[in-house]
Amino acid sequence: MSSILFVSLYLLSTIHETTSIPHYLANNCPNSTFATNSKYKSNLNTLFKSLSTKATTNPFPPGGFYITSTGNGTSDAVYGLFLCRGDQNITGCGDCVKTATTTDLQRYCPNSRVAIIWYDECMVRFSNESLYAKMADDPSASFMNAKRYEGNQTQFFGIMWNTMNHLVGETANNRTAKKFTTKMVNITKSVTLYTMEQCTPDLTPNDCSRCLAKAIGLLETMRGARILLPSCHVRYETYTFYIGAVNYSLPLPISSNSPIHGDRGEDLTTLESLQYDLATLQLATNNFSEESKIAEGGFGGVYKGTLSNGQEIAVKRLSKTSGQGVAEFKNEVLFIAKLQHRNLVKLLGFCLEGEEKLLVYEYVLNKSLDHYIFDYE
The missing domain is CATH 3.30.200.20 (Phosphorylase Kinase; domain 1)
Structure with a gap:
């Protein structure tokens, strides 16, 4: 496995509305490189321009997703895609993809044949192999809140996992252009859990489910956490971090907030x-x-x-x-x-x-x- 895991004390201030400044999270650039004056570099520049243009020009791509390639049929073919977070409009999506393709990917991965970069608003990938409808769960990036939930952790654990689990089928089987779902559920009267899951729309329901399950399996029971994979991402927080939260309530798995004592x-x-x-x-x-x-x-x-x-x-x-x-x-x-x-x-x-x-x-x-x-x- 060539996976590189990025871990952070998750105290990032996350946007609550679309902004023109993308929030950079992580990147991965394997050691496979190309010469600066190569045909691959020329094709990559063409690919970057295509991705940036598509993300910033109406009509907005269905599902905030676009996949394309350049140099087809040659050994220097380049394949690329972007996926914008499901609640982003053309401004938030376009600014994110443009930043990735015109600045950050060339700065962080200047001569890489394969690379991925994640922001809060979008993800951009490119490779020398086709990416279409191929579920990828490596490499990964992980972000966890520095603190654990201060209330009943058993209850929090159960509600979080149950909610994330319920979302998988709904996300994977979404018949619209987006495989993106958000839910919010009450932990207590004063604490609400906000959750989000998304897959690239080119995945089959089964591949989307497998990707999300892999990501959820990497989550820790902190106050908030997020796992980023090439084909999907998941996140939960105890504050609103996405646009347009929709109320959704699951029954509490435990009827009592009391800890379990050995004398029972x-x-x-x-x-x-x-x-x-x-x-x-x-x-x-x-x-x-x-x-x-x-x-x-x-x-x-x-x-x-x-x-x-x-x-x-x-x-x-x-x-x-x-x-x-x-x-x-x-x-x-x-x-x-x-x-x-x-x-x-x-x-x-x-x-x-x-x-x-x-x-x-x-x-x-x-x-x-x-x-x-x-x-x-």
């Missing part, structure tokens, strides 16, 4: 019945070997294992630097165990020994990490 007999019994010992999981996963690892995310790794009775499992090994305390971890385990949803794979149990915090899920045959959280057909 039913809850304690539930936790005890879910607990695995570390030795069992080490044996099942060949001591969490690289051969057993099936995915890696912002939370840590996921390992395929087989218990002594032949049952196949997926073990999510939480990062030791996650900062999550023991009580908070137990609360989260019990919440996930009680949460029943058709798009959530069943939690079988957990392990909490020493510094290890492990979640044990049922293993779903022929599905990737994305489906250990989401179940798309």
